[in-house]
């Protein structure tokens with residue numbers, strides 16, 4: 125990359141914010157963006173520089189990096205921002221991606237990355253606009269019941285022109301529930317791995333960022349031509365059409381049909397209520413509208429409406445809008461045996477209002493229900509009687525997770541892994557490297573993928589999609605499966621550094637990425653991109669190891685081997701062989 129310069133110099137600007145001293149400074153780091161393209165590649169380097177390996181995740185020593193990439197605001201669906209930090213849920217590297225307006229707003233504000241350090245003594249929020257950072261008092265916002273209200277108040281208080289994003293935590297973040305989320309605009313989240321708790325520990329209620337500027341490109345006519353090609357492909361592709369029509373809940377029925385929909389804490393692989401909570405049923409009975417992340421023509425975000433009658437007025441109703449996606453439907457729906465669509469929407473709404481990660485919350489409630497039924501927990505622990513399908517009780521349990529009225533809820537607020545160590549039931553505690561399970565029981569690829577993925581997420585390597593590809597065909601050997609998963613994860617480091625939405629991964633193939641970079645003054649062949657993906661993967665792995673990641677500790681929950689998948693019962697021997705191959709592969713990668 126030597127010899128090139130960043131055409132948009134502002135992208136190379138990194139904003140450093142010290143919450144303790146209430147100061148900020150900017151460093152020009154174009155070399156980082158030229159080498160790593162942005163996002164995960166850049167954030168990994170910044171964390172290596174700033175985060176001490178012994179920093180407690182909920183102490184002022186933890187560091188949060190937000191980063192966008194060279195394609196942000198330039199091409200369609202380059203609409204995500206990545207957050208990297210030390211996760212209070214796993215104790216290791218945290219990585220979470222979100223959309224909304226934040227990525228484009230950061231670029232409009234003139235920063236490629238924001239590094240947040242230290243902690244404030246009193247609640248504050250940051251107002252970052254046109255290169256200026258203001259530290260504003262958030263005492264009046266701290267403790268407000270709904271994260272949605274915070275968004276409304278800040279919209280009024282920070283009325284700037286241009287693109288603006290409001291990222292904030294709810295009460296779960298304030299109370300440092302280790303799977304608290306950060307909510308962006310109204311319907312997007314940094315959901316996974318507890319970024320909300322980290323902000324809460326820093327007394328950081330919100331970050332409002334925005335600006336208004338033009339992004340220069342090196343070659344306008346090639347850019348326009350290639351933009352149109354990408355736009356057409358994205359808007360005409362059948363995959364994107366399905367995300368537009370039904371959104372991610374389109375997956376509910378197909379997964380249920382193949383026996384890959386985790387149900388009632390994965391005691392079953394299919395749900396008798398799947399029809400009621402399918403994408404089709406939501407669209408038919410509840411869909412109000414669709415919205416999109418900034419600079420995305422797909423609009424996969426589906427918003428349902430619920431009406432509630434005023435208690436003393438016969439024909440007067442209040443209407444509320446609730447975003448729904450596949451993952452909340454799985455975690456708070458099938459996983460808890462809830463088929464009442466409106467009840468499920470109300471539970472999703474409560475999780476959003478308090479600012480929790482839907483997936484971790486659903487798995488925590490599912491584990492609690494099973495442990496309660498098995499007598500490992502009593503009503504003096506749970507304070508309520510959890511029962512599959514009883515969404516009203518689950519809403520009250522969500523409130524308890526946030527308020528933590530007793531030891532049990534204080535422990536459950538630390539995650540399922542911690543709770544199962546204290547109360548037993550680790551064999552059905554569905555966590556991977558400390559992170560609660562995503563919604564796929566599609567076969568060995570999904571579970572091995574969750575375990576070895578560097579953020580223990582289904583999005584690392586899409587093992588669930590590898591599984592589905594092999595239904596009705598010969599399944600790969602453990603070695604081949606690992607090779608396939610790692611290869612996918614390596615390529616995804618490029619997508620995560622450009623921070624494009626993974627839903628458009630079929631469009632952003634190596635050849636398309638190489639072409640897209642050219643009008644921006646960056647020349648990288650497909651081969652060079654793949655090599656860069658491997659370098660970023662290796663850098664992330666090294667950072668994880670520095671933070672305490674131990675390959676020998678990778679263990680799946682026993683339940684995975686008890687409930688049939690679309691390939692029947694998953695064999696432990698197959699699983700262990702694959703893990704052994706992965707460990708050898710990592711050692712080999714680290715030695716090169």
Ligand code: SF4
Pocket residue numbers: 201203223224367415416417420421422423424425625626627
């Ligand atoms: S496809 Fe959906 S999640 Fe992805 S950028 Fe577009 S609106 Fe956002």
